[in-house]
Amino acid sequence: MTGPKTKALAPQTFGHLTKNEKAIESDSWDTVLREKHPDMLDGLVQDPRSFTLDDLMDESKFPRVEKTVTMQCSGTRRIEQITKYAGQGDEVPQAPWAEGAIGTAHYVGVSLRKVVKACGGLVDGAKHLELYGADTYFKDDEAMNYLVSVPWSKVKANEVLLAWEMNGEILPRIHGYPLRIVVMGYIGARSVKWLYRIKAIREPSRAPMTDGIQIQEMPVSSAIMSPWTKQVLIHNGKIRCKGWAYSGGGRWPERVELSTDGGFNWYTIPLEKLSRKRKWTWRSWEFDLPCDVEGWIEIVCRSWDNSRNTQPPDVRTAWNWGLHLTSSCHRISVYSVNKDAAGDESAARGTWDEYEKFWSQPDPRDAKD
Structure with missing residues (x-):
């Protein structure tokens, strides 16, 4: 399963930042967005444009949304399938996950629908939003940036967030600082981290899918x-x-x-x-x-x-x-x-004293003539 490829944008390094360092890094990220992608939300929208974090966090422009959301990877408990039969080669050594590839957190952000509305809405039959993440991954012997899409119907229902806060703190780097997507009720792969671009398109991106069927909602x-x-x-x-x-x-x-x-x-x-x-x-x-x-x-x-x-x-x-x-x-x-x-029967697992007591009644090995 190979998705469309994009030019790699170097991911941020991990670690803890001071308040000033966070402000500097936030400014640097906004500069990257403006220089590399002057239109953060582009494609089939009426008015392609860019948004800084300050823009998104301005409550006079975008109502703030808080949601508690579970994210579950579509590969949760994959080890059980691998143990039964081999499957797609890349997933066997890279992601033999058990039952822990799931988690729940409280997020703060804005509805992606409101941001699309600020760009004048979709045009020319656009039905999907393509999401670009600044991390590089390896698939089918190729390295590429992360790229998936969500349907406009999901966005229109206010079930897709642009989030900058997690569990009462600034979004941790490992969870996508400074900005990530949170798609409610879908597989975790749709909730793109280190978001740097959104593109309105007519057809969905090809990944992730299995057996030709796109994976969106998680089963029970x-x-x-x-x-x-x-x-x-x-x-x-x-x-x-x-x-x-x-x-x-x-x-x-x-x-x-x-x-x-x-x-x-x-x-x-x-x-x-x-x-x-x-x-x-x-x-x-x-x-x-x-x-x-x-x-x-x-x-x-x-x-x-x-x-x-x-x-x-x-x-x-x-x-x-x-x-x-x-x-x-x-x-x-x-x-x-x-x-x-x-x-x-429990004596057979006991101490030597218990063995001796047990053997005193039925002989340990010998039968009587």
Whole structure:
């Protein structure tokens, strides 16, 4: 999957800045925008023009917007697909991610729709906004700047932000300082960091996609973050489990369920054990999962969203060549040691004294004549 190529604009180095350094760097960034791209928003708009950060932050021109948004990479839990079958070569060594490629933050910025309106609106059948990021990535043996698009219908719904603040602080460099895109309910790849240009176009950019289908909204998904797979768990009949559930496109998880027997029987997590529901964010959860089993067990998690979408049972049903959107039920294998379990079978895991006591009743190796 290769997107259109753009001339590389050197990304900023990472690190902490003083207040004065931030002001200087902000001025330098605005200079780069004016010199390299005099029209920050161009293409099929009535009046192409550039905007400084001061312009965007002027509340007399653009109403300020605050949103709490979950961003989930389309490669979340990709390792499960890789383990099943090989797929697109670049993704195997570069991004074998597990269930942690997701996060939630509070952003402050302005609606991209208002900025487009300030340019006189779209013209000549424009239906998409192309977003240029000043980072370089490697794909299909080529290096290029980051470039994706979002449909005008998404922008028109005020669901795309130009953000400069994250969790009450200036946008961190690693998250796209000084300006990034935040697309609500879409895959994280659409939320371009280090934004330096927006171009109105008729057709969508080709990336990111899988099997010829553009990836936009995330499907309903969930994951167990604790315990970890292959852990030995010593418990008293209940295993403390924690995780997240999320659905894209403005949907939200309504129910989360856990199983200790591979998905034959399910426990519904009580609503009071889920975080509050919001339109654009995940719901975290925790639950003491009943378990009387001794030995290896498979804990499974699945979620249902408010549109009654749920997760397919097995990763094979979610496999695709691009290794995106692993939305199947999340499964982990753990070794259960139930301290409350009664019976002599537990002695086989005990101390030497317990072995001796056990052997005094049934002989350790020999049978009587």
